[in-house]
Amino acid sequence: MSIAQNLQSISTSLPKEVTLVAVSKTKPLGDLQAAYAAGQRVFGENKIQEMTEKWEHLPKDISWHMIGHVQSNKVKYMAPYVSLIHGVDRLSLLDEINKQAAKNHRTIDCLLQVHIAQEESKFGFDEQELRDAFATNAFASYPNINIVGLMGMASFTTDTAQIKTEFTHLKSVFDSVKNTPASHVDLHILSMGMSGDYKMAIACGSTMVRIGSSIFGNR
Numbered sequence: 769m770s771i772a773q774n775l776q777s778i779s780t781s782l783p784k785e786v787t788l789v790a791v792s793k794t795k796p797l798g799d800l801q802a803a804y805a806a807g808q809r810v811f812g813e814n815k816i817q818e819m820t821e822k823w824e825h826l827p828k829d830i831s832w833h834m835i836g837h838v839q840s841n842k843v844k845y846m847a848p849y850v851s852l853i854h855g856v857d858r859l860s861l862l863d864e865i866n867k868q869a870a871k872n873h874r875t876i877d878c879l880l881q882v883h884i885a886q887e888e889s890k891f892g893f894d895e896q897e898l899r900d901a902f903a904t905n906a907f908a909s910y911p912n913i914n915i916v917g918l919m920g921m922a923s924f925t926t927d928t929a930q931i932k933t934e935f936t937h938l939k940s941v942f943d944s945v946k947n948t949p950a951s952h953v954d955l956h957i958l959s960m961g962m963s964g965d966y967k968m969a970i971a972c973g974s975t976m977v978r979i980g981s982s983i984f985g986n987r
C-alpha cells in the first residue's frame with residue numbers, strides 16, 4: 769500500500785474529533801511530500817534538527833509537532849515555527865521554551881508528558897509531580913506558553929490489558945486535572961496512541977494519535 773492509501777484508510781477510521789499526527793521521523797522528504805499531497809498537514813518528528821531541515825524544505829502550512837525528548841539547548845531552532853511540543857517532561861524546560869517563544873513573539877502550545885509505562889526508560893512527570901505543578905500554579909510565570917494537554921506512551925508490550933490499564937490511568941489523570949483553574953492552562957488535548965495501540969488509545973479517550981510506521985512503513 770502507498771503512503772496515500774495508508775493515510776486514507778487510517779484517517780477515515782478515526783473519529784472526527786481525533787487528530788492524526790503523521791510521524792515522519794527518519795523518513796525522506798519525498799515521503800512527507802507524498803503525505804502532504806494526500807492532504808496531511810500535521811507531522812511529528814522526534815529530533816529538532818531533523819524537523820527544522822524538513823520545515824525549511826516543505827510548504828509552510830504544515831503544523832510541526834515535536835514528539836520526542838527535548839534538549840534545552842535546541843529549543844531555539846524550533847521556536848520560530850513549532851506548533852505543538854508533546855514532550856515537556858520537566859518544569860525547567862518551560863523556562864527555555866518561554867524564553868525562546870518570547871524572542872520570536874510567539875506563544876507556544878505544549879503538552880505535559882506523563883510517565884505511565886512500566887519501563888523506567890520513558891520520560892515524563894509522575895502523577896504526583898503533575899498534581900503538584902497544577903496545585904502550585906507552576907505555569908503562571910510562563911506568559912509565552914500555553915499548556916494545552918497531556919501526552920503519554922504505554923509500555924512496549926504485547927499485553928493489551930496492561931496497555932489498556934495505562935491509557936485508562938492517563939485519561940483519569942487528565943480528567944482530574946482538566947478543570948483545575950490555572951493560568952496559561954487550557955487542557956483539551958490528550959495525546960496517546962501509536963501504530964500498534966491507537967485503537968485502544970481512542971477507546972480510552974485519546975484525542976490525538978501519533979502514527980508513523982502504519983503510514984510510512986517500518987523505520
Ligand SMILES: *Cc1c(COP(=O)(O)O)cnc(C)c1O
Pocket residue numbers: 791793814835836921961962963964978979980981982
Ligand atoms: C516514533 C514515535 C511514534 C510513532 O510510532 P509508530 O509505532 O511508528 O507509529 C509515536 N510517538 C512517539 C513519541 C514516537 O517517538
